[in-house]
Amino acid sequence: MRSLAEYIRLYFIIETQYIKARMQYRADFIISSIGMFFSSLATLGVFWVILESVPDLAGWTLMEMIFIYAFYMIAISPMQILFDHAWNIRFHVQQGTFLKYYFRPLNMMFYYMSEMFDLKGLTQLFVGIALLIYASTQLHLDWTLLRVLLLFITVFSAALVQISIIVAASCAAFWVVNSYPVLGLAWKLREFSPYPMSIFDGAFRFAFTYVIPIGFVAFYPSQLFLRPEEVSPLVYFSPLVGIGLFAITYWIWTKGVNSYTGTGS
């Protein structure tokens, strides 16, 4: 077993090389970043247009929605930047190139995911941070040291929730080869996480809280900062949700990797 420090060092070495290689296509990087910028703001645009016509969305004002949205953008960035290779599992599985990941003395998930570092995802992260700062000054939020610490913890666990959902969906490739439809569905669900969960009821609210807990990606943790006095006790469990979900996903991944026998080509 290698130590965590060793893995971090390795990760930096791998990604430096990767970024150097990518930087040969500078124009592509710039255009992709612009594309990322627009695509990550689309849903916010919808909220903005809606809030031009009505004063608030289930009691949430535009500025509060911007805060939740900014939290969402930051929380999904680690998935976008570090786990983008999840989308390609189906190709590797189909073409048999997935076999090579079995032959290194490294953690397989680490080795596989380290092969890609999505630079354009950084745009999303930076826009998210900028929006979070903007919204919190407009809302006069009081950032004590404790609050900042809480922000890091909640973002960390929210990011784990998002990573788990996407990686688990991509693991479908080990059983059905073409995991694109499953991933597409998971990707679509991702877009609903900045919606105020209070607009839902019945099955939808239950599903978004307990089954595929996208509520924990942005809306529930944001409440801790926007309206700490209204927070339901459930929200304090959000760090556990992230870690628990990732453990399940890792278990699925291990199962998938062990059951993969190649496509025979």
Add this chain to the structure above:
Amino acid sequence: MRAYFPIARATYMIGIVYRFGFLFTILGNIVYLGVAYYLWKSIYTYSDTIRGLTFNETFLYVGLGSAIFILLKTYADWFIHYEIREGNIATYLTKPIDYQIYNLFANLGSLLINLTAITLPTAFVMIFIFHVRVTPGVGLLLFPISLLLAFLISFSIDYFIGLLAFYSESIWGVSITKEIIVTVLSGALIPLQFFPDAIQNVLYWLPFQAIYHTPLMMITRPGQGLPVFLPMLLVQVAWAIILFLLARLFYNQAIKVLRIAGG
């Protein structure tokens, strides 16, 4: 023209192979319908009509928008980019076929399979589970024509973007940017009526509203009559012709820079 029909049939047959995928797409659409239902329900707590639209009209617009989205999104850009990058395009140049028409028919095949496998089931879910009411009117008769014109416009834009691959290594950024611009500015996510007036006035002059807003209005408020719908259809026809010809012109230019490394 008859030579191109087998192409549409072939893509239709290929599409049938991926039945497993349709289930998830339909499931995704149903979840989207549910989310949209709750979202707009909470918006309509303020009043019965917002910007001249009732809840039923808006939900019909948004829900059907998601159902026809899959029809009008052609992926022609990704396909052409792949063909150019891999050099496969050379095989088309040796055949007596028109590349633009070839692609149009290939996408028409996918349109048909998506119509039967995704759009119609989604529409049934809207009517039978969400109890959306469709009022009779002349707009319903014009809807199929309008949808076909919308497809032509959408295809021409995608095809045009795909041709950029003649000049650039990757088109991810351009494609995604195009997709977002089309989706938001066409009124695919929210009826154009909801946009601030100044923005609305600009949007009506752009081709994007002819892709989603026009056909969706024909279903949402079919009783508006021919004096309203005929000009809308004419605008669609005009955009369809302009963009088709523009893409053609661009192809004739772009094909000159093509260099394929042997292999």
